[in-house]
Amino acid sequence: MSAAGSDFPYPAALPSCKLVGPPQRSDGRALEMPMRLLTSGVLIGMLLATAACSDSPTGIARSASGSWVQQEQIPGSSLHMTLVASGSSLSGTGTWVAEAGPGGTLTATGAVQGSSVNLDLVLTANTTGGPLLMFDEHFTGHLQLDKLVGTMTFGPPSNPTSQSSVTFVRP
Secondary structure (H helix, E strand, O other), X not given: OOOOOOOOOOOOOOXXXXXXXXXXXXXXXXXXXOHHHHHHHHHHHHHHHHHHOOOXXXXXXXXXXXXXXXXXXXXXXXXXXXXXXXXXXXXXXXXXXXXXOXXXXXXXXXXXXXXXXXXXXXXXXXXXXXXXXXEEEEEEEEEEOOEEEXXXXXXXXXXOXXXXXXXXXXX
């Protein structure tokens, strides 16, 4: 049965297609792209793409550098810290204040592992005449645009007492 007499949905005569080869010069010879130019273009593209990526631990650590303030605090409480990157390591210092309680200084040490940011915080209370009070906290999270989002675990790593979701933002 012919295509015209069948249930075939296309017309019986399809237009012919012409295969096109490489671009031609005006004298009919094919244009050739020098291999060096092609290789250079690919290499430059790869270098630009690599430089633009910040998924490396060093890039993430560098992005985590700077000042941070804990969001969603109880009124009267605050936690401020400044982090500095060195390779994939982070370190820093800061201050904290507890609602109706003491305040003090903090030290932070940590690292970037994959896309995770891990920080150990030691909070030291400013006390007068009493024993030196120190508190351990551990942050596990990730950098999300201009926020550090994750979980804060309270107490020593060997015996944590509680945990809560926490977000740090740029002041």
